[in-house]
Amino acid sequence: MKSYDFDGNAPQGLGRKVTSVYVYEAPVRLWHWVTVLCIITLSLTGYFIGKPLPSVPGEATFQYVMGYIRFAHFAAGYVLAVGLVGRLYWAIVGNHHAREIILVPVWDKAWWQEFFFEIRWYLFIECYPKKYIGHNPVGQIAMASFIWATLFMCASGFALYGEGTGEGSWAHTAFNWVIVAFGNSLDVHSWHRLGMWAILLFVMIHVYAAIREDIMSKQSMVSTMISGFRMFKD
Amino acid sequence: METFYQAMRRQGVTRRSFLKFCSLTATSMGLGSAFVPRIAQALETKPRTPVIWLHGLECTCCTESFIRSAHPLAKDAILSLISLDYDDTIMAAAGHQAEAILEEIMEKHKGEYIVAIEGNPPLNEDGMFCFPGGEPFVEKLKRVSADAKALIAWGSCASWGCVQAAKPNPTRATPVHQVILDKPIIKVPGCPPIPEVMAAVITYMVTFDRIPELDRQGRPKMFYGQRIHDKCYRRPHFDAGQFVETWDDEGARKGYCLYKVGCKGPTTYNACSTVRWNGGVSWPVQSGHGCIGCSEDGFWDKGSFYDRVTSIPQFGIEANADQIGMTVAGGVGAAIAAHAAVSAIKSTVLKKQDLKPLDDSQNKNKENV
Numbered sequence: 052m053k054s055y056d057f058d059g060n061a062p063q064g065l066g067r068k069v070t071s072v073y074v075y076e077a078p079v080r081l082w083h084w085v086t087v088l089c090i091i092t093l094s095l096t097g098y099f100i101g102k103p104l105p106s107v108p109g110e111a112t113f114q115y116v117m118g119y120i121r122f123a124h125f126a127a128g129y130v131l132a133v134g135l136v137g138r139l140y141w142a143i144v145g146n147h148h149a150r151e152i153i154l155v156p157v158w159d160k161a162w163w164q165e166f167f168f169e170i171r172w173y174l175f176i177e178c179y180p181k182k183y184i185g186h187n188p189v190g191q192i193a194m195a196s197f198i199w200a201t202l203f204m205c206a207s208g209f210a211l212y213g214e215g216t217g218e219g220s221w222a223h224t225a226f227n228w229v230i231v232a233f234g235n236s237l238d239v240h241s242w243h244r245l246g247m248w249a250i251l252l253f254v255m256i257h258v259y260a261a262i263r264e265d266i267m268s269k270q271s272m273v274s275t276m277i278s279g280f281r282m283f284k285d
Numbered sequence: 286m287e288t289f290y291q292a293m294r295r296q297g298v299t300r301r302s303f304l305k306f307c308s309l310t311a312t313s314m315g316l317g318s319a320f321v322p323r324i325a326q327a328l329e330t331k332p333r334t335p336v337i338w339l340h341g342l343e344c345t346c347c348t349e350s351f352i353r354s355a356h357p358l359a360k361d362a363i364l365s366l367i368s369l370d371y372d373d374t375i376m377a378a379a380g381h382q383a384e385a386i387l388e389e390i391m392e393k394h395k396g397e398y399i400v401a402i403e404g405n406p407p408l409n410e411d412g413m414f415c416f417p418g419g420e421p422f423v424e425k426l427k428r429v430s431a432d433a434k435a436l437i438a439w440g441s442c443a444s445w446g447c448v449q450a451a452k453p454n455p456t457r458a459t460p461v462h463q464v465i466l467d468k469p470i471i472k473v474p475g476c477p478p479i480p481e482v483m484a485a486v487i488t489y490m491v492t493f494d495r496i497p498e499l500d501r502q503g504r505p506k507m508f509y510g511q512r513i514h515d516k517c518y519r520r521p522h523f524d525a526g527q528f529v530e531t532w533d534d535e536g537a538r539k540g541y542c543l544y545k546v547g548c549k550g551p552t553t554y555n556a557c558s559t560v561r562w563n564g565g566v567s568w569p570v571q572s573g574h575g576c577i578g579c580s581e582d583g584f585w586d587k588g589s590f591y592d593r594v595t596s597i598p599q600f601g602i603e604a605n606a607d608q609i610g611m612t613v614a615g616g617v618g619a620a621i622a623a624h625a626a627v628s629a630i631k632s633t634v635l636k637k638q639d640l641k642p643l644d645d646s647q648n649k650n651k652e653n654v
Contacts, residue, residue, distance in 0.1 A: 101594045102607070103545060106527045106536055116526030173624075175631055214551075218500075218510050231501045234582040236512075236552035241597045241606050248610025252617050259621045263628060 070283040072184050074148050074275055082138045083276050086201075089131040090250060093204075096124035097247050101240070125212060132205045135198075148185040152194035162188055180268035184281060190260070197253050200246055207243045211236070289328035289491070303328075310492065314485055315507065327492055334491040335390050335398040337429060338372035341422045342415045342449050342458050343404025347440040348374055350477035353563070354484045368491050370398075373417065384418050391432060399490060400430050401437040405446060406464055407456035414456040426464060435496055436461060436470045437486065441579060444474035444504075451585035462503065471496050472503040476579035479560050482508045502582075504554065513550035513576045516558040519543065537573065547591035548575025555580040 075083075099120050107114050142153040156162045166188035171177045173189065181187065186194060210229035213222030214236060233239045265272040271282040287295075293303055304325060311320040340348075352375070371387045378386055390398055404422075407414035412421030430436055438461045441447035449458040462470045473486055486505055489497050497505040514520065522528070523542040530536060530545060544551070550558070553576050561568045569576055575591070578584040588595030594605045604612075 103526060103528055106530060106541060107525065111521040111525040111527055114525035114527065118524040118526075120526075175627060178635065214512060215515070217515070218506065227501060234502075235584075235587065236554075237549065237578065237581065237584075237587050237595065238597075240552060241595065244594060244606035245597065245609060248606060248614065251610070252614055255614065255617055255621060259625065263625065267628060267632060 071280045072283075073279055074184055074281045075279045076141075076145055076149065077279065078137065078141045079145065079149055080276055080279055082134050082141070085134050086131060089127045089134065090254065092123055092127040093131065094247055094251060096120045096127070097244070100124060101244055128205070128208050128212070131201065132209070135201055135205060138198075151185045151191055153198060155188075155191045155195045166192070180264070182268065182270055182283060193253065193256065193260075197250070197257075200249050200253065204243065204246045204250065207239050207246065210239055211243060286332040288331060289333045292333050293328075310488055314489055324492055327494070331494055332397070334368060334434070334494065335370040335394050336368045336401055336487065336491070337387065337390060337398055337433075338369060338401045338403065339422075339426060339429060340372075340374055340417065341402065341404030341406050341426065341442070342456065343440070343442045344448075345374060345403070346477040347403045347442075347483070348372070350475075350480045351439075351483050352480075354480035368487075387429070391429060395432045396434060398433055399435050399437060399487075400433040401439055401487065402426065402443045402461050403439040404442045405450070405458050405460050407449070407458045408464075409455070409457040414458075423464060426461070430465045430468055433468060435490065436465060436468050437490070438462065438470055438472045438474075438503075439483065440478055441474045441476045441584070444472035444580075445582040445584075447476055448585055451583075469496055470503055471499065471505060474504065474509075474580040474582075475555060476584075478580070479508075479556055479562065481560050482556055500554075508556040508560075509554045509580070511554065513553045513555055513558050513570070514548075517542075517550055517570060518558065519570060540573075543570060543573075543575035544593060546575055547589060547593055547595075549578030549581070549584070549590070550576040553578040553581050 100117075103117060103120075107116050139153065142150045165181065168177060168181060169187045169189040172180050183190075206226055206229050209222045210226040213220055213224075213226050214230065216222050230236050230239055233242070261272040264270065269284045271280070271284075275281045290303065293306075294300075298306075304321075307321050307324040307328065308318075310324055311318065316324075338348075370390050371383070373383055376383060376386075404415075406412060406421075406423035406426050408423060412423035415422035417425065438444045442449065442458070443461045446454070446458055446460050449456060450460070462472070471486065471490070473483060475482070482505075485508070486497060489505075497507060500506050500509060514523070517523075519540060519542045522540070523544055527539075527541040528536060528545040529541045529543050532546065542548070548570065550570065557568045557576070558570065561571070577590045578587070581587075588597075588603075588605065592605065594607055596603050596605050597609070
């Protein structure tokens with residue numbers, strides 16, 4: 052795919068050069084923000100499915116609190132899964148930045164050198180950052196881990212969902228093997244919840260790293276995921 | 286060879302009683318009236334299937350449960366009178382006499398009999414921890430199973446390992462399916478299993494001469510196809526968000542959902558919520574206590590019976606997902622704060638040193654502003 056690569060001096064007349072590169076295509080950006088909303092919904096509702104809110108008074112006939120929470124969780128889960136499938140599809144048809152978080156070139160020696168450079172940068176050993184149009188190698192690893200964690204959450208999530216929809220439902224047919232692999236539905240619940248915490252940890256690090264790089268390495272991070280353009284401010 | 290019908294007649298059962306029994310069997314297995322003549326025909330024409338009941342490392346709760354089946358006709362007619370030829374804890378014969386019967390069945394009905402196993406074989410010390418009739422149980426199990434048509438693993442011991450296989454499992458008690466690899470095995474887990482379920486499974490097998498449809502883990506779908514939670518009479522309170530918070534609160538008195546006090550119904554496959562216990566009198570949730578998940582694999586090692594978010598055994602520590610998650614999140618949060626602080630200090634220092642164009646541009650920027 053074509054990437055709109057252009058150089059140009061910044062119009063401020065400060066002697067600074069601002070380079071802007073089109074990195075993230077619209078489907079990637081859409082996926083990102085849809086996934087953000089899904090993760091917020093899923094984590095909140097998921098937390099309260101495991102540890103429900105205080106009991107509501109009144110007749111059970113007129114209350115559906117847990118039902119609504121679970122509905123929101125399942126609906127957001129479907130959206131997340133569809134988004135993930137779409138994102139994997141876009142990794143095939145999109146530009147090469149759409150692939151870099153799926154297919155990490157761990158076989159490439161140069162990639163590993165850059166990986167350790169980035170580790171040194173994050174450990175304050177290197178003074179000046181390298182610039183990447185897409186993700187740096189550490190970021191690639193983090194993002195790939197996120198993709199795998201999300202795949203696990205979708206598989207275990209639909210396995211648990213399939214327990215409720217029962218024998219013959221698509222979720223039970225397609226994902227009941229997860230329950231069998233763990234041997235016990237309770238373990239799948241526990242690991243699904245642990246997966247939530249893993250993703251929340253990723254979110255903490257992801258947001259911190261993005262904001263920090265935005266400031267420290269003088270390249271746009273946060274706005275790139277909105278506009279699609281990465282700015283290098285030298 | 287003698288058929289079921291002939292054996293029943295020999296025991297003094299009239300044809301009228303026989304047909305009644307066929308109707309009752311069809312009903313208890315959830316089959317329509319069209320199945321009554323088919324059952325009758327099967328019993329009249331098929332040679333009877335002998336059942337050998339072995340006892341390994343176990344507590345005999347499966348037998349205790351089984352002899353309390355609320356369908357005495359199914360239990361007594363099919364098993365006591367007709368098919369249960371060897372069961373060393375409840376048979377009249379004992380010692381050498383009993384073992385002689387076992388040998389006789391194995392020889393006479395080679396490849397035809399069903400072996401029902403209660404308990405499991407311990408494998409440590411060459412199986413010396415369970416030693417019935419002067420033979421390690423694991424040897425007896427392998428010997429008897431070699432010529433069996435099918436195996437029934439009674440209860441959680443035979444199906445999963447249960448309490449004697451709980452950590453650290455000193456005797457290396459091992460479920461049947463990990464010892465006998467070449468025979469069809471029907472798991473009927475539970476500690477104990479529901480008596481009606483046990484009677485129905487065995488009746489199905491001897492009547493239709495085939496094993497019932499099993500799920501991916503080897504349990505009969507007709508009884509283990511759904512969770513306790515799916516047919517729990519307290520389920521509406523779950524959906525409404527009405528929970529027992531403590532054992533003596535208003536919710537407990539009103540019969541609210543026991544989810545928050547650790548009910549394992551949502552993760553347990555069994556028929557308790559429909560078949561119930563003691564002839565349908567009650568069952569754990571009805572008596573106000575959550576399900577403990579006794580028919581699930583490794584239920585002794587899955588943390589407290591009174592938590593929903595329970596310990597994750599793989600970590601080797603007593604911690605649940607939330608404790609692990611929050612601890613790590615706290616650690617990562619602190620690390621991020623420290624990292625951010627160092628980052629800020631470092632960029633300030635770099636700026637002051639005025640080292641590189643990177644910082645020059647910033648300084649220029651400042652001057653210009």
